Amino acid sequence: MAYPSMLGFQDATSPIMEELLHFHDHAMIIVTLISSFVFYTITMMVITKLTYKSMLDSQEMEMVWTALPALILTMVALPSLRILYLMDELNFPNLTVKAVGHQWYWSYEYTDFEQLNFDSYMIPTQDLTPGQFRLLDTDNRMVVPVNSPIRVMVTADDVLHSWATPSLGIKLDAVPGRLNQTALMTSRPGVFYGQCSEICGANHSFMPIVVESIPLDHFEYWTHSMLNNA
């Protein structure tokens, strides 16, 4: 999860987020090389004592500095497009969860087998118990089985919201009247936090998302207990 003074991404929990992390490293190396080369060139040009006032052109240099950036951009674009198309693929999900954004809470519906619906409100700061995270914890979490492909359908009830969990590499806009779909797969059990990512009114910063992934038999026990307690 996020911590103060954090500089990088959160640890990846889904295969897509791992791909995104690797791509970010790849692009960052290229960006660092280009920036350091430019910085070196400008420094050398500023502190040099050599002047050659009759330089007119250099065809070879111009050919190189046209072809090389095009090649670098291709090397960045190809992995990027691959991940983009990979993010749109669904791998035969076993479960469908609907996440509906309201002002100012999320509600989750598991309607594959029984009707399991519940709301997920942020825990107010004055009601936090020791160990809970301020502005991030909710009363009910979206519980999913670990290592299973899940289809998440996101929509909204009133205004635009956005369902985001950085650790899973997911950000999906919740548009009223529209169903957006994404594939979710947690590679390890745990609790993963996210926050609403589209301005939606006064409490936009206070409607977080918590995804908890647990082994499948525990998940069945959880669904039973939620249905019995409803």
Place this chain on the structure above:
Amino acid sequence: MLALVRKQLRTHPSLIPLFIFIGGGATMAAMYLARLALKNPDVCWDKKNNPEPWNKLGPNDQYKLFAVNMDYSKLKKDRPDF
């Protein structure tokens, strides 16, 4: 116009890679736009004969340009007809 360009290219051959890359990029963008216009099921050209092409999607068709991990021949249709 073309003769002028050819004359300039003889004195400045470094413009050739520029034509190649810009021309290639513009061609790729135009081809993708044409593909979207003609093959995207969200686009309707003929309101009389083919009014809502997005209602005719099959389970084994690939609508995106690339399929990285998906084997479309293995998909089954699990939605009801209407």
